[in-house]
Amino acid sequence: MERQDYQMPTLLRYENVAWYENGRVRILDRRIYPRELRFVECATYEEVAQAITDMVTQSAGPYTAAGMGMALASEQSKHLADQARLDYLRAASQKIANARPTTANRMTLITEKCVAVAEEALANQQDPTEAIKQNTIDSLNRRYFTMDKVAKFxxxxxxxxxxxxxxxxxxxxVGMLLREALNQNKTLRFFCAETRPYLQGARLTASCCAEMGFETTVVSDNMIAYLMEHEKIDLYTSAADTIAQDGYIANKVGTYQIAILAQRFGVPYFVTGIPDTDKKSHEQIKIELRDPQQVLELNGIKHTLAGVKAIYPSFDITPPELIGAVVTDRGIFSPYDxxxxxxENPTNTFY
Incomplete structure (x- = not known):
């Protein structure tokens, strides 16, 4: 399949997400983009797992970093006999997949597939490192191709x-929606919620929208009611880190409160993504609690007095009654259905 990152903004080109080459995994550091264009280089799979935990990459970026990290683990273990090498890869799979608990189910699908690819390569006397890297590229192509369908809907x-x-x-x-809008000559403007404390909306989403030539405005997270009252918002949309089968979704903390406001102001909220086959209920979703220090400072500058406390739940859970629809590669579905x-799609091959 042709590489699917054509016409993509900087953040979404494959080599800028995560890339294995010459015994290193390079990951674009999204914590500082676009202020700086800098890569974190990982020499071991443990360093890849730590980079994922530290949010060097986020959103779907860890899925790619996980696959490239498994290629690195294969390279690290090349001196071992085949069975010992597979055992090493299984340990790496466990470590990388659990780098962030809320998405461990999706990450496990990726890392376990890498182990299976390595096992097949070894059985056929092929290089498992290259096989895992190619599998990761194939997965990227598949994900981009699938999300292009979602974007069209x-x-x-x-x-x-x-x-x-x-x-x-x-x-x-985000990338697919922007590309498809350009291909259809459709004019859109974007308001991007800032998304504290890491400012992914301001730094990442807004950067992609602006780079692709769309009118882009950033608003802080506490301006949403004002925005909806004074601007005509046609659609509120987000991806989801988990879509449980009971219609609840987990996404970056703040998603829930915007959904409440969207309902209050009559703005439809459409979630994009693929339902998780292993999440029957939202009660199975584990919310990651991150270091509260990240709330007490911004870009390394503290803005509270000593002794002030904070909490940082990385995700919140939005109930189905606030979700207008879940937009998938197979069309638009009610969160209740x-x-x-x-x-139609009982096994998840998306990741």
């Missing part, structure tokens, strides 16, 4: 000259 729901409110950085769907999607 989502774009149908946005009028020409329409205004879209985003939350956090939906990675692939995700079983219909899963009936």
């Amino acid at each position: 989502l774009l149908e729901k946005i009028p020409d000259n329409g205004t879209v409110l985003t939350q956090c950085f939906g990675e692939t769907i 995700l079983a219909s999607y899963l009936k």
